Amino acid sequence: MGYSHAVRQSVLKKVLPPEGRSISEVSRETGVNEQTIRNWIKRSKTGILADGNQDSCPRFLTPKEKYQLVVEAAGIDDEQLGGFLRERGLHSEHITIWDQELRDMIDNKNDKQDKENKALKKKVKELEKELQRKEKALAEAAALLILKKKLDALTREHEDD
Helix, strand or coil: CCCCHHHHHHHHHHHCCCCCCCHHHHHHHHCCCHHHHHHHHHHHHHCCCCCCCCCCCHHHCCHHHHHHHHHHHHCCCHHHHHHHHHHHCCCHHHHHHHHHHHHHHHHHHHHHHHHHHHHHHHHHHHHHHHHHHHHHHHHHHHHHHHHHHHHHHHHHHHHHC
């Protein structure tokens, strides 16, 4: 199976510096064989693999890149959108799907934060309750200590008489 230039560049971008991720990790993520990636790296270092500045295949875009494309597409007229998508090798369905994926990611993050906030509020309430209980116990102990000292002082006075 031959891979497009855009796919090769996208994979190499992930493996080579500055990203510098491991070959096995990128292989699992993209579905490209590890040895194929090693061959591409070797060819890119020797200059055999052409170094083009084409956009990567939609399948291999990061969430950040998808977000940027969705935002750019949102600001373009319907008439110009077709040209914009063709330049980047995309279909209108990509933008729709990515928009929904990004919204779902945000919703899931908000749900997770809400759960964490609830748990933290519950923990704070429990700790405040425990603190009040301990303050009351400490006040009671201090009162008993004062009463004991007064009692000791009174008993000494009666012994002196």
